[in-house]
Amino acid sequence: MKGEMRREEDHDLELVEKSLDGCGRAFGKLVKKYHALVFSIVRGIMGQRDEVQDVAQEIFIKIYRNLASYRGEARLSTWIYRIARNEAINAVSRSHPNLETLDESSGHVSMEKNPEERLERKHSKHFVEELLAPLDEQHMIAIELRYMGEKSYAEIAEIMDIPIGTVKTYIYRAKAAMKKRLSVIQSNEGSI
Amino acid sequence: MSCEEMDRLLARHAAGDLTDEEEIIAQVHLAVCEECRESLEIYASIESALVSRAGERPSARAASRDIIKRLRREEPHAFVSSLWNAPIIIGAVVALSILLTAVLGRLLDSPPTAPQGTPGLTALERYFAGIPEWIAGVFGGEIWLIFAVYGAVAVGFVVLGSLVMLRFARE
Numbered sequence A: 001m002k003g004e005m006r007r008e009e010d011h012d013l014e015l016v017e018k019s020l021d022g023c024g025r026a027f028g029k030l031v032k033k034y035h036a037l038v039f040s041i042v043r044g045i046m047g048q049r050d051e052v053q054d055v056a057q058e059i060f061i062k063i064y065r066n067l068a069s070y071r072g073e074a075r076l077s078t079w080i081y082r083i084a085r086n087e088a089i090n091a092v093s094r095s096h097p098n099l100e101t102l103d104e105s106s107g108h109v110s111m112e113k114n115p116e117e118r119l120e121r122k123h124s125k126h127f128v129e130e131l132l133a134p135l136d137e138q139h140m141i142a143i144e145l146r147y148m149g150e151k152s153y154a155e156i157a158e159i160m161d162i163p164i165g166t167v168k169t170y171i172y173r174a175k176a177a178m179k180k181r182l183s184v185i186q187s188n189e190g191s192i
Numbered sequence B: 001m002s003c004e005e006m007d008r009l010l011a012r013h014a015a016g017d018l019t020d021e022e023e024i025i026a027q028v029h030l031a032v033c034e035e036c037r038e039s040l041e042i043y044a045s046i047e048s049a050l051v052s053r054a055g056e057r058p059s060a061r062a063a064s065r066d067i068i069k070r071l072r073r074e075e076p077h078a079f080v081s082s083l084w085n086a087p088i089i090i091g092a093v094v095a096l097s098i099l100l101t102a103v104l105g106r107l108l109d110s111p112p113t114a115p116q117g118t119p120g121l122t123a124l125e126r127y128f129a130g131i132p133e134w135i136a137g138v139f140g141g142e143i144w145l146i147f148a149v150y151g152a153v154a155v156g157f158v159v160l161g162s163l164v165m166l167r168f169a170r171e
Helices: A002-020 A024-046 A052-065 A076-094 A115-122 A126-132 A137-147 A153-160 A164-191 B003-014 B020-032 B034-056 B060-074 B082-107 B123-129 B131-138 B143-170
Strands: none
Touching (some): A002 A024, A002 A076, A024 A076, A052 A076, A052 B060, A126 B034, A164 B034, B003 B020, B003 B034, B123 B131
């Protein structure tokens, strides 16, 4: 396992060096390899918005422009994670978020007007996003990396630079919060 | 084990993440606890909704193509042009021409050799020094034929090399 990780790091460094030497193909390979990671982080911070893909592209452009400053001290995935996280947070603060989300204290869905709308909403793919929306940023990123990015617990721990136990806790807390919210919504629907 | 303690196990149960021992503990508790069975159902529906989201991810290949295209547009000097590879192609043509000469020489059993008595040359130097005379011999002294054959080989390699470069440049 450690040998495999070492080979992975060496391969990444080789791709970084080739990219710096002007090889577009090597940078293209880096983009393909880390696209799921960057996209998951941006989704974790921004939620399901139209600009997610644009922000992910901006992040890769920034990664390219800063590639020379990557010294190989941290793993490339961790370095990319830090850039992506900062950029996504900046993008959110620039775009003046005006999204209507679940009211965490009451569990009411603020946009819904009647039971039919609620039912329709519950079966749309946005419903999961609404359950996820009020989660803490770190929990969201962990969940997105696990499910959107299809990363293992060990990979998430490396990327986020936290112990594997903390990753498991983040993911459990996120699911527990989703379950709680879902139960509240279901009991509200039942009471109507 | 209390229902509160079970909750964490149930979340992992829905994700198919339990050890054999934990699985037994969970089954024993679930057999007698209606509330936890309901919890497991909710976790299972959350799990399935989360797993299905991986399909919403856009194609990494398309994203990579767009990013490289944008970088080429915004920073024309970002990536080395395929023309920079011309010396590689020329080098390859020269090397392969020499190889072709050597192979032909071997096949015709008359390898190029400098005229006997040329002093101070190693075997390799004698070989290369003998190439022009040998070529003239092989092609019957027809200089246009020599140029035609080597020209065709060179053009062939340049075309092949350019096609390879174009293939890589598109990625």
